[in-house]
Amino acid sequence: xxCISVKRVPLNEKAFTSPSxxxxxxxxxxxxxxxxxxxxxxxxxxxxxxxxxxxxxxxxTGRLAIELAGTRPDLHVTGxxxxxxxxxxxxxxxxxxxxxxxxxxxxAPAAALPFPDGYFALVTxxxxxxxxxxxxxxxxxxxxxxxxxxxxxxxxxxxxxVFCPFLSLVGRAMRMSKAQRRLWLEAIRAxxxxxxxxxxxxxxxxxxxxxxxxxxxxxxxxxxxxxxx
Numbered sequence: 361x362x363c364i365s366v367k368r369v370p371l372n373e374k375a376f377t378s379p380s381x382x383x384x385x386x387x388x389x390x391x392x393x394x395x396x397x398x399x400x401x402x403x404x405x406x407x408x409x410x411x412x413x414x415x416x417x418x419x420x421t422g423r424l425a426i427e428l429a430g431t432r433p434d435l436h437v438t439g440x441x442x443x444x445x446x447x448x449x450x451x452x453x454x455x456x457x458x459x460x461x462x463x464x465x466x467x468a469p470a471a472a473l474p475f476p477d478g479y480f481a482l483v484t485x486x487x488x489x490x491x492x493x494x495x496x497x498x499x500x501x502x503x504x505x506x507x508x509x510x511x512x513x514x515x516x517x518x519x520x521x522v523f524c525p526f527l528s529l530v531g532r533a534m535r536m537s538k539a540q541r542r543l544w545l546e547a548i549r550a551x552x553x554x555x556x557x558x559x560x561x562x563x564x565x566x567x568x569x570x571x572x573x574x575x576x577x578x579x580x581x582x583x584x585x586x587x588x589x
Contacts, residue, residue: 368519371491371550382445386421386453388543393423396579397486400515401427404484407511410434412481417470417502418488422450422463428484429454429462438480440468470498478507489516489582490551496564503565508589512566514582517551518573554580 419439
């Protein structure tokens with residue numbers, strides 16, 4: 361797959377809403393993203409007090425929400441996604457892990473979260489930023505439902521267009537199928553650079569968020585704490 365341009369190539373989130381796409385995505389997440397979810401969950405779970413409410417936006421098949429609930433069984437975790445097919449698999453995954461009573465999955469658009477202001481102590485999102493048609497609106501919604509003193513953590517791919525041929529070789533070494541490598545590289549091409557993310561944040565309620573690059577250079581992290589009133 362050609363991937364040498366540094367120009368962003370957007371993806372449509374609707375491409376991930378069919379039953380076949382949900383199954384394919386969950387298999388990819390299970391096989392290749394487990395360590396990412398575990399590290400993110402440990403970092404996030406350490407920020408909130410006992411019994412806190414946590415929201416995972418764009419939860420997909422629930423892998424991060426399940427890791428959060430497994431890491432901190434005292435948390436009240438909710439995952440939202442636009443795809444009911446994704447959420448159906450998420451509920452199955454939670455049940456297999458014995459966590460179906462610890463997590464609620466709801467269908468909802470990220471740009472119109474069906475929760476009151478300041479409802480969650482922590483709001484997370486993993487690998488969804490590059491799919492949002494209006495990222496500023498989603499970030500504003502995430503900030504709205506975050507409680508004063510609470511946190512928003514967003515992780516996504518880092519666009520490394522000129523390195524895609526190398527990443528394809530990495531995918532082969534990880535024993536990804538051709539289709540799985542294509543999915544990974546398309547997600548990277550659709551993702552943002554740090555400068556682009558900072559420009560988006562400046563237009564949002566998360567304008568003072570901290571942007572950093574993960575040590576493996578593959579992921580970009582956004583961390584924000586809401587001011588106490």
